[in-house]
Amino acid sequence: MTEIRITGGAIHDPANEVDGEVRDLCLRDGRIVDDVGAQARTIDARGMVVMPGGVDIHAHIAGPKVTAARRLLSDDRRDDPIDRTELLRSGTGGLVPSTFATGYRYSLLGYTTVVEAAAPPLAARHVLAELRDTPMIDKAFLILMGNNQVLFELIRDGSAHLRDAIAWWLQATGGYGVKLVNPGGVELFKQSNGVIESLDDTIAGFAVTPRQVIEAIGSAVDGLGLPHPVHVHANNLGVAGNAATTLDTMRTLDGRQAHFAHLQFHSYGGEPGGPMRSRAPELLEHLAAHPEFTVDVGQVMFGDAVTTTADAHVSTVLRDLDGGKWLNHDTEVETGCGIVPYTYQAGNYVHALQWGIGLELFLLGGDPWQVMLSTDHPNGGSFLSYPKLIRLLMDRGYREDQLGRANRRAIRRTALLDDLDREYTLNEIAIITRAAPARRLGLRDKGHLGVGADADVTIYHDREDREEMFSTPRYVIQGGELLVEDGDLRRVQDGLLLSGRAPFDPAVAEVLEPLFGERYTVAFDHYPVRDPALREPARTVEAS
Amino acid sequence: MSDGAYRLGDTEVTDEFAEAFPMRYARVVITAATDAWALEAARSMTGFATSVIGCKCEAAIERPLDAGETPDGRPGIAVLLFAMDSEGVGERILERVGQSVMTCPTSACFDGLPDGEKRVAVGSALRYFGDGFQASKVVAGERFWRIPVMEGEFLCCESVGVDTGVAGGNLVFLGADDAHALVAAQAAADAMRGPGIALPFPGGIVRSGSKVGSLRSSSIPATTNHRMAPTLRAQVDDSFVPDGVGAVFEIVIDGVSEAAVRECMRRGLHAAADAGALQVTAANFGGDLGPFHFPLSELRDPP
Amino acid sequence: MTLTLTALTSPPARVDLSPLVPETTRGRSAIEVAGTAIRCGRDRVGVGELFAVSGYGTDELVLRGELGRIDRIGAGMRGGRLRVEGSCGDHVGARMTGGEIVIDGDAGAFAGAELRGGLVRIEGSAGASAGAGYPGTRAGMSGGEIVIAGDAGQEAGAAMRRGLVAIGGRAGDGAGLRMLAGTVIALRGVGAEAGMGNKRGSIVSGRPLRPLPGYARAVRYRPPALALQLRRLRELGLEVPDAMLTGAWTRWAGDRLELSRGEILIFDEEEVAAG
């Protein structure tokens, strides 16, 4: 196996409280070790910045909705072809790159682990097949459980089998964790085009409320001790005044571990249908008092994006704004899906406010361990825009220049003009892009550079232009192998599939089977993914 | 006779000069099913456009166009419209195309100045008359609006070009009596019309020349040019009307360039002399106001 | 001498010739151009392996020989002049933004697809989807002119948003499918199902036609804008009968499914003869 010694770099390893210390880093057999032999390959990192590989806690890179987005965006992809080479497969880029391109481009960006944040369990085969075709990065997926009719029944009946059912589902799919998307609301939309007005609205036909779903599943996941807590996309995404819903959701989960996805989209004041306001400060205040919660921001970046969401209702709203091509899809029993190409415009009040709220969440004094970087790729912008976002956080002058281009009325509604001089340090960037997401995902071997950790290392030139610096790492090492040098892929490997697991009582199958029989068109016995080519190899992270 | 004065036959040409100013102008090409309807539209569009002070613009028919010269292959008329600035040109064109061309049976409206320095909206503003039913077509890179009307469709160019021209060139004709003076002025006007020239007054001729301000009131901007009024000759001290002159006419010239105005004046001067004007002179404000001077002394050679 | 590429043999797979346009060959010698890599199937080959190259690069580029498997000639071109002496493959002039391409013979499918500007002139006939948008594209052609002296295949001008597709012969079925705006003119008529899903476009048929049920007859009149466009077609070298310039056309409004803002104009010869 390869041995590598990285010499002379400034190490940024916040999980181990290392902040720019210049020392050697040794890698052997895919792990970080104390020392390596004299024959080890040496990488001269003098004057460079050394960080753990990037960890994306929330993105959309595989599964039926991503495939559907690719099909819908044939025009966008056509403009960004990727040639086959001796080493690489051909593909297409754009906002939703093909599977191979996704792996290549994340790797070129210095990311080594990516979580697909919303997979319908019924489509687990599809998700797994695509992730297997996504090279380079280690990857995991979260399964959608917030609108599952079978779970609704268990919750309504106060079934003691809920925890076992969740653990069974993870086992059946190879998923890593549990995701709630607009809990109860997608089902309501599917039934009646309705929207959740309060967490205590009843979901017709099931006699359960969103609050019961959130509370029951949140508690079950917390109780199971899964490596990643419940991952919540709260109700009323994008709606003016939804901060109240978000706070109510947080209160419902009080005291239990939870991660709130793309908080920016859930931080709005005002009245539904009326002008939007920022309530980011209030949400940050709530977070500060609740260390059991973390969030990722879901920053929007000006330019083209494509909203790909299980929140089918949101896509009907967006579609009406634009009138362009779109797609809506029902996944039986479990969830919905909507896709709408979208452009965030700096001059548009709402878009500029969304952009500003995202920056407020980053900059208004939140704890970086609690507030992580994401664009909800590709919803707020492509993952390829992370370097630009990092520059916005690290470079006040650049930020103010960009502020000047955004809709003035919107920016005045934020705290961004109040002499906000915060500039992220390299260590803080390392926290929000690797250390905190890895810790929150329960990936003890990732997101840090301590002895025994995975040898996932990204080395950057220390450039003044942070966008340039983070766009093109000097070296990317994953699993101890050098994959990228100066913007060129040098080696292709598969990357790991990460699955989460908790023990469960196999008798839960007897509870689930009749419920499946009543609702699914798929036989219970055919539901779990067993194909070894899809399931293996995987690194399983156990509940604790 | 002073230095620059000369005679053309029996006509005395004074040592005066016309003084002119830059103005903005546009050229609109109006076509119709027949010459007659094109002329109706053009007359209506250039009506009440004699002086920029009183009418906010000065406009006149430039020349008729053969079917072979127009964009849609129908007979047409080229119209020139002058105003103080391009905004003014734009506003006046819009009013006049809207009220006088769009309304006229069979008409269509085209830009006659595609290379103008600036552009002002015509069809792109008039299209709202279509109440959402309008449509546009781009033909050879130029956009046209199709505005549905009771007759069918009014076709109108999206915008017209605006350039800088020269306004205020003039000739003044003095005759033994009104009939003789008018014969000379008419002959001059006929000779002066042509490409690049607009003669904005009725028939090209103005009989009520004015001076700036008033002898009696500070609130009247312009009053009769009493020094050229033959009936006042015996009662004002500063009359310019020489002995034996019974009537005076003026032709005011707006042109697309200094050269166009000069040559137009040359044509007018010689035509008036041929037609028996007693004297031809020109009006100015002393020479300090307008950047363009057209001394009659330079027009001695026939066109 | 004008830079001239003469096809040596029929290539083993379809060739993407888009890297060679006047803009990229200008100022380059035949040897340099012969060394340019182009895609042939999944491989990259030197231009010199497929073409004999002569002359020196200027604003004009000439292609000769058997070009039926040569695709994407002049695709994305921004200026200059490209002459194809003979017939060519698919996607000629696709997405070009300026300049002029003249094809002496026939063109394959997607000629001038998603054109942005400039002129594509085909002296022969064009295959399917001339001036059309590619699958997945909502707004296809957005400017420029495509002139086809012969016939056009199916779905000419599909999804176009602006510009002109002028056909001296007949257009196949589905002309102007899902058109947003712009004009498709076929002097010898259009095929079945013209203008399905048309929003604001104009489809002009020089021969009688029974439009789809989504179209309703409005009036017989002399459309002034069409006269202008037909005169432009003459400038572009198509033979337009005088009767079409001065005569009457029947206007059908549709597609009703898209609020009837588009139109089909059908030449109405008979009454002209009578009147």
Ligand SMILES: [Zn+2]
């Ligand atoms: Zn998401």
